[in-house]
Amino acid sequence: MTALELDRITHRYPGTERPALSEVSVAVPAGRMLAVVGPSGSGKSTLLRAAAGLVRPTSGAVHLAGRDVTDLPVERRDVTVMFQEPTLFDHLDVAGNVAFAPRLAGARRREARRLARRYLDLVRLPGLQDRPVSALSGGQAQRVALARALAAERSVLLLDEPFSALDSELRRAMHDLVGEVRAALDPTLVLVTHDLDEAALADRVLVVIDGVAHQHAPAAAVYTRPASLAVARMLGGFTEVPGIVRRGIHHSDWGRMPVDLFGEGPAVLLLRREDLRLTSQATPGTVGITARVTHRRVRGRRVVATLRAPAGTTIEVELPLGRDVRVGQETVVQAGPGPAWALPATAAETVPAPGPDPDPAAETPGAVFTERSADPRGPVAQR
Numbered sequence: 001m002t003a004l005e006l007d008r009i010t011h012r013y014p015g016t017e018r019p020a021l022s023e024v025s026v027a028v029p030a031g032r033m034l035a036v037v038g039p040s041g042s043g044k045s046t047l048l049r050a051a052a053g054l055v056r057p058t059s060g061a062v063h064l065a066g067r068d069v070t071d072l073p074v075e076r077r078d079v080t081v082m083f084q085e086p087t088l089f090d091h092l093d094v095a096g097n098v099a100f101a102p103r104l105a106g107a108r109r110r111e112a113r114r115l116a117r118r119y120l121d122l123v124r125l126p127g128l129q130d131r132p133v134s135a136l137s138g139g140q141a142q143r144v145a146l147a148r149a150l151a152a153e154r155s156v157l158l159l160d161e162p163f164s165a166l167d168s169e170l171r172r173a174m175h176d177l178v179g180e181v182r183a184a185l186d187p188t189l190v191l192v193t194h195d196l197d198e199a200a201l202a203d204r205v206l207v208v209i210d211g212v213a214h215q216h217a218p219a220a221a222v223y224t225r226p227a228s229l230a231v232a233r234m235l236g237g238f239t240e241v242p243g244i245v246r247r248g249i250h251h252s253d254w255g256r257m258p259v260d261l262f263g264e265g266p267a268v269l270l271l272r273r274e275d276l277r278l279t280s281q282a283t284p285g286t287v288g289i290t291a292r293v294t295h296r297r298v299r300g301r302r303v304v305a306t307l308r309a310p311a312g313t314t315i316e317v318e319l320p321l322g323r324d325v326r327v328g329q330e331t332v333v334q335a336g337p338g339p340a341w342a343l344p345a346t347a348a349e350t351v352p353a354p355g356p357d358p359d360p361a362a363e364t365p366g367a368v369f370t371e372r373s374a375d376p377r378g379p380v381a382q383r
């Protein structure tokens with residue numbers, strides 16, 4: 001069953017030029033978790049608010065369990081929303097906060113306190129029932145807020161960056177907790193987040209950029225096979241190699257690389273920094289280019305080197321710490337063997353003249369790409 005469905009949601013705030021959301025559609029099956037990611041100002045919170053009933057979309061419809069709720073206010077929808085700030089009630093103790101929603105729904109005091117205890121146990125805060133909320137740490141307060149959201153026992157839980165104010169250790173603890181809550185209660189969740197590691201908690205990720213849904217797929221697919229250059233740039237860590245695809249081979253100044261792309265024409269090869277190597281000589285069957293190291297930075301047990309190729313391309317390579325990489329060093333950057341991920345170049349991309357082409361008849365610039373026949377990314381909600 002589909003728990004939540006957004007059907008071509010467009011929203012334009014009064015007095016603004018551009019819509020905050022344009023024709024975004026997505027469905028979340030019951031018991032599943034969707035993460036919504038995108039740059040700041042891309043429309044993520046607006047999407048969540050439209051699902052919650054906190055904004056009335058300019059057009060489009062919201063369905064909960066198959067019922068059109070577009071015109072219902074938040075309190076009449078089967079949803080709970082949790083925000084970045086815990087916004088607990090200061091005049092109530094911890095249990096009073098968690099028991100608030102069941103009390104509002106008509107539960108007797110005893111029953112509401114029992115539910116509060118249950119959800120405080122689940123978020124691993126037993127024994128704190130009687131504590132004033134002013135005496136809680138940030139992490140504890142957010143756990144209480146989660147317990148309170150769960151105690152409302154609504155079908156869909158909408159989380160708007162709930163863990164982004166926590167330090168990384170507390171955030172990881174909250175991620176574990178989300179896993180435990182899912183195992184115990186099987187709720188339908190929508191999580192808005194900036195954090196791509198956090199997005200990987202979800203069954204699927206919806207990438208929203210400038211109000212448009214670019215990709216709807218499992219996190220691993222978004223990470224390795226971004227559906228657009230905008231998604232790749234948002235993720236970071238990709239080297240873009242412009243060129244031309246002919247008969248499944250991408251031709252560029254890096255060489256010839258088999259690609260996972262059905263179609264012909266200008267295309268950008270996307271090479272992840274973890275998939276590139278530095279070598280003194282290119283190996284047959286791979287592609288590579290000579291480049292000079294311009295920066296080097298350490299990330300935990302890895303080192304990220306930035307290089308510049310003669311044509312001006314910036315390349316990022318991630319290597320094990322301890323690999324000898326010196327700024328100023330000239331080296332060969334190597335990728336492959338493929339197939340690699342490539343995207344049709346959009347009109348906005350500058351595509352330099354390709355290298356030697358085996359098929360002169362196919363030299364037409366701007367050739368049209370066909371649809372991928374079996375798209376491993378899953379359906380794209382809206383491009």
Ligand SMILES: Nc1ncnc2c1ncn2[C@@H]1O[C@H](COP(=O)(O)OP(=O)(O)OP(=O)(O)O)[C@@H](O)[C@H]1O
Pocket residue numbers: 013014016020038039040041042043044045046047
């Ligand atoms: N109440 C409002 N009135 C006018 N414009 C708004 C309002 N709320 C949001 N916007 C605009 O709508 C766009 C999308 O905002 P939204 O808050 O949904 O983005 P977001 O992706 O959640 O951003 P962030 O990650 O920074 O929270 C932005 O351009 C924002 O400035």
